[in-house]
Amino acid sequence: MLLKFTVENFRSLRDRIELDMTRSALKGHTGNYFEAQDRKLLATSVIYGANASGKSGFLKAFQALEFLVLNSADFKPDKSIKCYEPFLLDEEAQDRPVKFEIDFISNETHYEYLISYSRKEVEFEELSIFNGNYKSLLFSREKGKDIKFGDNYRGAKKTIERMTLPNQLFLSKAVENNVELLLDAYRFFSGKLRIYPILEGIAEEDLKRLYARRLAEDAGSSFSRKFNALICALDTGITQVSAEETNPKMFRFPDNIPNDIKKTFLDQYKYDIKTYHKVFKKGELVGQKAFDVKDESAGTKNLFALGGIIIEALEEGHVLVVDELEKNLHPDITNFLIRLFHRPDINRNKAQLVFATHDVSQLSHDTFRRDQVWFVEKDEYGASTLFRCSDIEGVRADTPLDKWYMAGRLGATPVIQDENFLVEMQED
Known part of the structure; x- marks a missing residue:
């Protein structure tokens, strides 16, 4: 289960942004969330935004993290990390590390995993577990320093540390070398997280x-x-x-x-x-x-x-990440598929769906809580921001979100500057 995912300096996501799957204090739509380890987690989150606003880039950040965890153990020495895609429209950000943070539950254990990487090496990597609200370190790795291991870590240490290349993740290398303690964390990426960019x-x-x-x-x-x-x-x-x-x-x-x-x-x-x-x-x-x-x-x-x-x-019980969920589907069919995740009698294994869409009609079906709806938009410098509908001032339970969104009152809609185009089209 996904609790939280944070991205910084990846593609158009220059500044730190966070998707939080924890239910807010809002009431209603009780089928849209479930309980896990004394937490109330949302079954779905939907992301809206204009074309090229950063929706797909954010979902590809999931894919980049999954790729690194599942494949970095096989990376060759001195090779570039393929999914190093920093923000390119700011000269200061072009060479800064990409950063991911993810909180998740795997086999009833709550993990927090942080990584930071540059073009050819991992700058920082840390994995912790939680017992209630108490956070316990498993390992922490920082460029140029020895790996620090927590008291709960069990398994080979220095041997795997020496085997781990600068462009490889310690988590990947340790699991490859049978460190059983880290298997459940790894299995979240290999078995529970399912990422599908546009299906075509x-x-x-x-x-x-x-x-x-x-x-x-x-x-x-x-x-x-x-x-x-x-x-x-x-x-x-x-x-x-x-x-x-x-x-x-x-x-x-x-x-x-x-x-x-x-x-x-x-x-x-x-x-x-x-x-x-x-x-x-x-x-x-x-x-x-x-x-x-x-x-x-x-x-x-x-x-x-x-x-x-x-x-x-x-x-x-997968965490399903899909871009353009509505592709070639009637809105009623899309809505039916979304609502499957909101039915406790069907979603018995606490699956979650995170998806991006342009289908504004889904906002008019009373399908989502306001804390399930997210918007992405770019600022004047080409950097994307992600914000939650429930955090927008003036939005209430009875707000017609579809009408407000189409009217531009919620942001994250395209600004069409057509003056020059129309002039050119009329020149002849």
Whole structure:
């Protein structure tokens, strides 16, 4: 579960900004939060803002942190850290470290993890655990100094410290070398945090292939039943979803392609999703016809990818981070998917959804508490700020947020300076 995420000097996020998933003192919408370790945590948070305001950049900060934790143990000596993306519109910030802080709960333990890194090395890294309100250090690492270990740390110390390169995280290296004490913290990033930038192209296709395999090889599973029920429930015209094995002869390979690559490709594309629609004759139902999923609408195809990750999140208790959740979907379908996280009878494993959207209609559905709604906007220097709706003066429980937002009263809307364009268009 996510409690808090803080970012500084990453992409357009020059100054420190923080997303807090802790419920405020506001009343109402009791299904929109749940209790965990004497805390009340929000099940969802939604981020609004103009194009290029910094919404995607903030969500990519989650991805950058996940990438470092899961991959830095394999970084080679002296290589640059690929996700070092400082704010470039301020000469003083261009060479400053990127900083991330995250508070999370993994296997009933509350952790706080801080990292700071420059182009080729980790400047600072610290992991602590909490027992109630008491904070206990596990390890703290600062550039140029020996790693400091807390009294609760158990496992190899100096050996792993010597093995950890300047561009690697100690957390990643320690887990690679079987320090069991840090496994639960690592598993939050490897097993509970799920980050999906805009679902399109290869990423969307990979997800559909993954779910095709699950439908084919485990058709009777809870996931398969729920996936079928979801797709058929959302007015897609589909009555059934299944997966069939593809014919390998449909793929043609150049003669010089190695057999192991052919085998990997054929395994990846072993199954195809089939959708079934009712067939009528003179107004009477006479049967069903199977379609390839590629023949479905863009929205339905997107739903196959998004529906799968939402069902998995609800089943496994994931923290799901998605950009442009509403892509190609009707607002009512988007709202239905969001509300699944607000139903304690469905979200039994305390899954959370953090997403960015341009779908203003979601603000008119009475779906969110004001402390679940966030806005991003850029200042005159190109730096993004993140602020909470509940912190805006004058916003009340009965405020029509959609109308206020579209009127510019909440900020985070585009300023269109069209004078020069209109003049140019009229010149001829």
